[in-house]
Amino acid sequence: MSTAVRNLGPATALTCRECGESYDLGPHYACEQCFGPLEVSYDYSQVSRERIESGPRNIWRYRDLLPVPAGVIETPNTEPGFTRLVRADNLAESLGVRSLWVKDDSGNPTHSFKDRVVAVALAAARELGFKVLACPSTGNLANAVAAAAARAGIRSAVFVPSDLEQQKIVTTAVYGGTFVTVDGNYDDVNRLASEIAGEQDDWAFVNVNVRPYYAEGSKTIGYEVAEQLGWRLPDQIVVPIASGSQLTKIDKAFQELIKLGLVEDKPYKVFGAQATGCSPVAAAFKAGHDAVRPVKPDTIAKSLAIGNPADGPYVLDAVRRTGGAIEDVSDEEVVDSIGLLARTEGIFGETAGGVTLGSLRKLLSSGVLDPGAETVFINSGDGLKTLDAVAPVAKPSANIAPSFDAFRKAGLV
Ligand SMILES: *Cc1c(COP(=O)(O)O)cnc(C)c1O
Numbered sequence: 001m002s003t004a005v006r007n008l009g010p011a012t013a014l015t016c017r018e019c020g021e022s023y024d025l026g027p028h029y030a031c032e033q034c035f036g037p038l039e040v041s042y043d044y045s046q047v048s049r050e051r052i053e054s055g056p057r058n059i060w061r062y063r064d065l066l067p068v069p070a071g072v073i074e075t076p077n078t079e080p081g082f083t084r085l086v087r088a089d090n091l092a093e094s095l096g097v098r099s100l101w102v103k104d105d106s107g108n109p110t111h112s113f114k115d116r117v118v119a120v121a122l123a124a125a126r127e128l129g130f131k132v133l134a135c136p137s138t139g140n141l142a143n144a145v146a147a148a149a150a151r152a153g154i155r156s157a158v159f160v161p162s163d164l165e166q167q168k169i170v171t172t173a174v175y176g177g178t179f180v181t182v183d184g185n186y187d188d189v190n191r192l193a194s195e196i197a198g199e200q201d202d203w204a205f206v207n208v209n210v211r212p213y214y215a216e217g218s219k220t221i222g223y224e225v226a227e228q229l230g231w232r233l234p235d236q237i238v239v240p241i242a243s244g245s246q247l248t249k250i251d252k253a254f255q256e257l258i259k260l261g262l263v264e265d266k267p268y269k270v271f272g273a274q275a276t277g278c279s280p281v282a283a284a285f286k287a288g289h290d291a292v293r294p295v296k297p298d299t300i301a302k303s304l305a306i307g308n309p310a311d312g313p314y315v316l317d318a319v320r321r322t323g324g325a326i327e328d329v330s331d332e333e334v335v336d337s338i339g340l341l342a343r344t345e346g347i348f349g350e351t352a353g354g355v356t357l358g359s360l361r362k363l364l365s366s367g368v369l370d371p372g373a374e375t376v377f378i379n380s381g382d383g384l385k386t387l388d389a390v391a392p393v394a395k396p397s398a399n400i401a402p403s404f405d406a407f408r409k410a411g412l413v
Contacts, residue, residue, distance in 0.1 A: 006127055010046060011067035014038040014212055017314070025067070027128050027204075029211050037310070038212045040067045047260055049231065052223075057082045059116055059220040065256065066220075067213045068123040077122065078148050080115030081220050083107040085228035085376070090344040095364060099374040101234070103225055104347055110147045110171070111382035112140035112303070112350070113221065113246065118148045120217035121206035130204035132157055136193035137207075138186050138242065138303050139168035140381055145206060146175035157203060159189050159196075165302060167385045185297060187308050207243070211310075218246040222253025225376055226263050233263050235373035238271040238360045240352045240380055241281050241326070242304040244311030247272055251318040270318050271369065272326035273359030275299035275351075279328035281312045286326070290316060300331045300389045301351040303381055325368045329358035331389075337361065338383060338390055348383030356380070 006025040014023040018036025029038055046064040055061030059081030060073045084104045092100035105113040118141070122133055133149040134157040135141050142158045149156035156177030160168070161184060173179050182189045190208075197209045206214045226233055233254055239247040251270050257263045274282045277299030284292045292312030297305035309315070319326055329337070334354035341357055342348050349357070356377050363369035383390065400406040407413070 007069045008067040008124060008127055008213075009070050009072075010042045010044065010064050011040050012043050013041045015041050027130070027209060029209050040212055040216050042067075044256075044260055047262070049262055052227070059119060059217065062220050062223045065223065065253075066120055067216055068120060069127050072123045075123070075126075076151050076153065077119050078109040078115055078144075078151055080108045080119050082224060085225060086345060086347065088345050091341065094340070094344055095361065095371075097364065097371045097375060101225075101229075101374075101376045102341070102345065102347060103221060103376055103378045105221065105378060105380045106347070106349065106353075106382035110140070110143040111385060112144065113218070113378070113380040114140040114144035115148070116220050117141075117214045117217035117245075118144040118206055121204065121210050121214035122148050122152060124213035125204035125206070125210050126152075126154075128204070128210070129202070130210070131155070131202040132200070132204065134158065134193070134196075134203045134205045135207055136160070136186065136189040136205070138305055139164050139172075139385070140303050141207065142172040142179070143168065143175075143385075146172045146177045146179065149177055150175045159193055161185055161189055165386055165388060167387060171385065186306055187294070190306075190308075215245045215249055215311075218249035219253035219256070221246065221378065222250040223257065225250075226254070226257050231263055233257070233266060233268045234376040235267075236269045236271060236324075236369060236375040238273055238356055238363070238369075238375065238377040240304055240356045240378060241272045241274050241315055242306045242309065242352075244272075244281060244309045244315035246378075246380070248311050248314045248318050251322065268322060269324040270322045271324040271359070271363060272315055272319055273356040274326065274328040275301040275304055275334060275355050276328045276330050277301075278305045278307060280307060281309055281315050282326040282328040284312065285316060285319065292316070299334075300386070301334055301355045302386075303350060303352045304355060325363060327359040327362045327366075327368075329355060329362060333358040333362070335389055335393060339393065341379070342383070347379060349379040350381035350383050350386040351389050352381050353379035353383070354389075
């Protein structure tokens with residue numbers, strides 16, 4: 001591919017997270033010196049509250065903080081973001097918490113937070129000269145890539161484990177594009193994607209060879225939480241962990257906002273959430289280890305089922321630095337928390353939301369999370385995509401003949 005000068009807005013370079021080596025913006029994702037992951041660096045001189053607030057009500061209002069061309073607003077894209085921050089008073093009361101908010105990312109175009117990262121990856125990938133938008137996925141990313149590519153009028157190529165939820169198969173296939181199910185788990189699919197990326201050099205695997213750009217999209221959750229709270233940071237935030245990217249980028253967003261003076265500099269704690277059946281980062285945290293030992297996932301929370309999380313060590317850094325913690329919950333606790341969120345706040349979260357609320361509850365009862373501090377947790381996806389998880393417990397109250405007598409006999413009045 002060409003090595004022409006890139007116009008990626010405020011982005012200035014790629015910097016190795018391990019050794020600090022710096023690279024020109026381009027289709028690079030690993031350091032040539034030490035193989036460490038690359039991170040986007042910026043010129044923040046354009047950033048101001050006024051410019052953000054006068055922008056569109058989607059992630060592009062933060063384009064001065066993202067590696068995308070200035071013209072991104074005019075190019076066809078799914079326009080994700082600016083999802084609701086819901087004040088969860090009923091849930092707070094039932095948990096005995098003073099102030100609780102749900103960042104409800106099920107409101108994105110394909111009903112999960114993945115639309116954010118894909119929109120940023122697509123904008124960068126086009127500028128870098130890629131022709132195909134691709135990914136290995138646990139489901140939500142597949143939806144987001146297929147939809148974004150359709151809207152942009154380019155080809156998509158999506159690879160998923162063949163045992164994925166039927167809902168996520170259908171909601172990917174419907175957008176057209178190349179869609180391959182693979183007999184293996186996510187980590188197998190991910191390895192295959194890296195192999196294909198090595199052969200097809202005009203394919204942008206959003207979470208592999210354009211990962212440094214993709215990952216920056218998750219910062220927008222952090223910016224939105226701060227802006228929606230009236231330009232201030234919460235005391236505590238609870239975030240689900242799959243690869244760990246979302247958690248580290250919410251932390252990066254909060255740090256940027258502090259550094260830029262857009263919010264008051266105050267301490268905040270970042271907490272991580274995993275399903276016990278795939279909890280390599282929680283296990284490392286609890287054992288006091290710096291390295292994350294890969295596991296074979298076995299949980300209903302398939303969107304979080306990454307056994308070898310790329311950003312695991314950086315999650316541990318962020319959580320320990322801020323004084324947070326990482327918890328994990330059983331599949332039963334996941335289902336129970338999906339129900340609690342639905343009954344108290346009218347929000348139907350997917351299994352990842354159940355993992356996050358379940359972990360929040362466990363951190364509360366163990367005294368790690370402060371019930372008196374302002375807390376935000378992320379519902380990162382829509383329950384309609386993981387119906388099987390709750391179908392056994394979410395049933396009608398009764399089935400009756402169409403008569404008042406039958407209704408009375410059902411004992412519901
Ligand atoms: C992908 C995903 C996450 C977490 O992603 P990271 O890889 O940790 O950034 C959380 N929730 C849902 C619903 C997801 O699809």
